[in-house]
Amino acid sequence: MPRYCYKCPSCGEQATEFRPVARRNRRRPVCLKCPTTGRDGAPVMDRDIKTELSSLGPDFSMKYAKECVDDTMGVHPDQVPEHRRRHPNIRLNNEGSILIGDHAERLSTIKELQKAFTEE
Numbered sequence: 815m816p817r818y819c820y821k822c823p824s825c826g827e828q829a830t831e832f833r834p835v836a837r838r839n840r841r842r843p844v845c846l847k848c849p850t851t852g853r854d855g856a857p858v859m860d861r862d863i864k865t866e867l868s869s870l871g872p873d874f875s876m877k878y879a880k881e882c883v884d885d886t887m888g889v890h891p892d893q894v895p896e897h898r899r900r901h902p903n904i905r906l907n908n909e910g911s912i913l914i915g916d917h918a919e920r921l922s923t924i925k926e927l928q929k930a931f932t933e934e
């Protein structure tokens with residue numbers, strides 16, 4: 815069972831639970847540090863995805879251990895100058911392959927190319 819992290823929206827207290835994937839967001843833990851207030855009880859904790867990702871190691875949430883060369887989204891070498899002009903935020907090597915250094919860059923690259931394809 816995967817490990818899930820939760821955080822109290824009120825005091826920041828954290829909790830960790832092992833659950834089946836299907837139950838990751840169901841009946842989230844209640845904060846044990848916050849005082850119970852009236853019939854609403856203590857605050858229900860939110861999923862803390864940032865902590866879950868960082869517990870997998872720095873390479874997962876930040877930089878990839880090794881820069882990724884993605885040929886599936888690349889272009890023909892003759893098209894490299896035009897691609898660089900149209901998409902200055904996407905890094906290409908001289909062979910036309912897309913270079914991706916971390917998870918955020920992968921997402922922004924996919925987003926920009928999807929937008930370009932649907933507009934053309």
Ligand SMILES: [Zn+2]
Nearest residue numbers: 822825845848
């Ligand atoms: Zn709390």
